[in-house]
Amino acid sequence: MANVIDYLPELEGDEAAYISKVMESMDEKTADRFTRVYRARRKDPQTVLLTALVGFFGVAGIHRFIVGQLGMGLLYLFTAGLCFIGTIVDVINYKNLAFEYNREVARDAVSLIQ
Amino acid sequence: MRNIIKHLHKNYFEVAAFSIGLILLAFMDPNTTTGPGLCLLENLGFQYCPGDGLGHSISFFFRGEFSNALQSNILGPFAVFIIGGRIIYIVYKNSLNHNKIL
Numbered sequence: 001m002a003n004v005i006d007y008l009p010e011l012e013g014d015e016a017a018y019i020s021k022v023m024e025s026m027d028e029k030t031a032d033r034f035t036r037v038y039r040a041r042r043k044d045p046q047t048v049l050l051t052a053l054v055g056f057f058g059v060a061g062i063h064r065f066i067v068g069q070l071g072m073g074l075l076y077l078f079t080a081g082l083c084f085i086g087t088i089v090d091v092i093n094y095k096n097l098a099f100e101y102n103r104e105v106a107r108d109a110v111s112l113i114q
Numbered sequence: 115m116r117n118i119i120k121h122l123h124k125n126y127f128e129v130a131a132f133s134i135g136l137i138l139l140a141f142m143d144p145n146t147t148t149g150p151g152l153c154l155l156e157n158l159g160f161q162y163c164p165g166d167g168l169g170h171s172i173s174f175f176f177r178g179e180f181s182n183a184l185q186s187n188i189l190g191p192f193a194v195f196i197i198g199g200r201i202i203y204i205v206y207k208n209s210l211n212h213n214k215i216l
Contacts, residue, residue, distance in 0.1 A: 014124065071196045078189055079168050082135075089131040096124055100207075 002031030008039065015045075015099050022106055030113060037109040043067060045098035052094055055080070055087035063090060067101040125208045132197050139169055140176040168193060 004011060004020035011019055019038070023031055043066055051063040061076025081087030090097060171190025174183035183190045 069200075072200060075189065075193055075196050079187075079193070082193075083168065085131075085135065089128060093127050093131075096127065103211075 002026045002028065007031055007035040012045075013095070015102055018099075018103065019106060022110065033113045034109055037112060038106060041105045041109065042102045043098050043105075045095045048098045049091065049094040052087060052090045055090075056084070060084075060087050063094070063097065067097050126204075129201050129204050132201055136172070136194070136197065139172045142169070142173045 002023045004016055004023055007023065008016075008019060023034065026034060048063045048066060051066060054060070054062055055076065059077065060079075060081030061073040064070075064073035064076055076082065076086055079086075081090075167186035168190055171183045171186035172194055174180075174186060175191050175194055180191070
């Protein structure tokens, strides 16, 4: 049984709760490998927030590219973040955008290390 | 109650924001409404906005006037498809992730 605080102390909130559920049944060696893969691939919510904020000063949509949403990224880029409305929505919603991406990363990491 | 609001904000905030936007644009009449429409930047008094005509374009698109829609903003119809796809994707994902760990 691996504790998420020992392995990934930088996680917060929903992400920490989710990853602790994922790591519950892992032994030490698996948890170690999972931690390495997950930490290398996950996106920090703060990165998403900062790149979303860049949208107010010119180039919008970088955060959508970062979390792998190409279509939304292009749309934001060419319409200045849907006339700033989309940018404001994403600045409020940045944690969920990052968590949505990281959940997929965790799923991939688990299937990779098995 | 608090938990319900938290849950809704966590899962459906983006869906709600984009759906409300699309519904408002669907009910807006692009022929009679001139000027800023829903654009935040133009309502603040700026002359130019890079998303110029997007709202009108989407509004024309919902009325089936495709040539007008493309003339207002070439990205309008694509925006509807991309945003619609995103809404459907989030709702689908949330239904899959319900009470599930991996």
